[in-house]
Amino acid sequence: MMFDPLYMGILLITLLLSGGVSMMVKTRFAAGQKVGISSGLTGADIAKAILMDAGITDVQVLEHHGFLSDHYNPMNKTLNLSREVYYGRSASAAGVAAHEVGHAIQHAQGYFPMWLRSAIVPVANIGSNFGPLIVILGIMLMGMGKAFGQDVAIVGVLLFAATTLFTLVTVPVEFDASSRAKKILARLDIVSQGREYNTVSGVLFAAGLTYVAAAIGSILQLLYWAYRAGLFGGRRD
Numbered sequence: 524m525m526f527d528p529l530y531m532g533i534l535l536i537t538l539l540l541s542g543g544v545s546m547m548v549k550t551r552f553a554a555g556q557k558v559g560i561s562s563g564l565t566g567a568d569i570a571k572a573i574l575m576d577a578g579i580t581d582v583q584v585l586e587h588h589g590f591l592s593d594h595y596n597p598m599n600k601t602l603n604l605s606r607e608v609y610y611g612r613s614a615s616a617a618g619v620a621a622h623e624v625g626h627a628i629q630h631a632q633g634y635f636p637m638w639l640r641s642a643i644v645p646v647a648n649i650g651s652n653f654g655p656l657i658v659i660l661g662i663m664l665m666g667m668g669k670a671f672g673q674d675v676a677i678v679g680v681l682l683f684a685a686t687t688l689f690t691l692v693t694v695p696v697e698f699d700a701s702s703r704a705k706k707i708l709a710r711l712d713i714v715s716q717g718r719e720y721n722t723v724s725g726v727l728f729a730a731g732l733t734y735v736a737a738a739i740g741s742i743l744q745l746l747y748w749a750y751r752a753g754l755f756g757g758r759r760d
Contacts, residue, residue: 533747537740544729544736551729552591555615556607558722561715566608566620573624573707574602582627584609593619595626597641602627614714618701618723621708622730625700634699640692646682647689654683658748665753676752680745687745690738697734701727 564572570584587593587603595602602623608616629637661676705724708714714723749755 529750530747533740533743536743537736540736540739541733544732548591548726548729548733551726552615552619555618555722555726556611556613558614558719559612560614560617560713560719562713563612564617564713566604566611566616569617569708569713570602570604570620570624572711572713573621574627576707576711577624577628577631579627579631586610591619593623595623595630597626597630597637600627600630614719614722615726617708617714617719618704618726619730621704621713621723622700622727624707625703626696628703629696629700634696636692636696636699640689640696643685643689643692646685648686650682650684650686654679654681654686655744655748657682658752662751673753677754680749680752680754683745683748687738687741690734690741694731694734694738698731701731 562569567584567586574580574582574584582595582600582602584602584604586609587605589605590607592605593603593608604620604623608619610616626637628634657679658676659679661672661674661679664672664675666672704727705720708723709716709720714720
């Protein structure tokens with residue numbers, strides 16, 4: 524089954540999408556590192572300033588190892604910035620730092636899509652790891668003439684659907700965080716209008732596309748597994 528031309532085609536499309544977007548992010552981030560910001564603040568300084576402006580006092584800003592490994596952890600309320608962002612005084616560093624603070628603000632304000640994404644995580648992890656395997660098991664049972672085989676396959680499809688839902692919900696969460704970041708950076712005069720602001724926008728837009736690519740790939744895989752489970756197209760072999 525793993526050598527099904529249709530499945531291989533989906534994997535190829537997903538690989539091309541994710542690879543192309545990843546290259547765009549790295550290219551724009553590198554270009555943005557060459558654009559200094561008029562405020563002269565580091566990413567860490569910017570994160571702390573925005574948190575203070577938002578009245579958030581229980582989030583720690585920490586340095587994190589790994590290139591572009593920046594993330595906000597709602598479990599322990601830490602803002603983890605890569606070295607390039609933590610110490611960077613560029614448009615790229617400003618954009619990424621502000622984006623991650625955007626997630627902290629979402630968390631503090633109870634932003635529903637972020638809450639929904641967090642709630643989906645446990646089932647999404649199970650669906651990602653076991654959904655396809657359960658579909659394959661169901662298909663094998665159907666091939667053996669077992670009447671309940673399709674029911675097993677459908678369970679696998681539903682589990683993987685949770686993974687797809689997670690990727691879909693992530694898209695508005697990420698773009699909302701970027702929108703918040705750009706508005707705050709401009710309002711606090713951390714970046715100036717023109718080249719600095721446009722560079723920040725370009726970096727964040729490219730980063731947001733990585734989640735769009737992931738959602739598209741997940742949707743294609745979900746449709747494939749639903750097809751193999753016989754939910755449409757009549758295929759149950």
